[in-house]
Amino acid sequence: MSLELLSQLESKVQVALETIELLKMELDEERANNRTLQQQQQTLQSENQELQSQLQQWNDKVNGMLDRINQEVKEAL
Incomplete structure (x- = not known):
């Protein structure tokens, strides 16, 4: 009986x-992933x-160009 339990x-x-x-x-694979x-x-990033x-x-x-356009419009008026 004890041999059976041991087995x-x-x-x-x-x-x-x-x-x-x-x-x-699996842990090694997850670490690699x-x-x-x-x-x-x-x-x-x-x-x-x-x-x-x-x-x-x-x-x-774009903001620089818009500023120049606004300035030219003001000067034209």
Whole structure:
């Protein structure tokens, strides 16, 4: 009877070890995915900052042109 219990315990330990190994593999995959996502996030943040800078430059140019137009209209009147 005790050999049977020992065999069952051994089976459960083996299943637990296999489960732990699978979880470790999944954790490694998730860490790799996380690193990839962090790199993508950094790239997107850099692109976003560049686009915001370009947008500000365009806004400044448009506002400058509008100011010149308004000034010329005032001078013409």
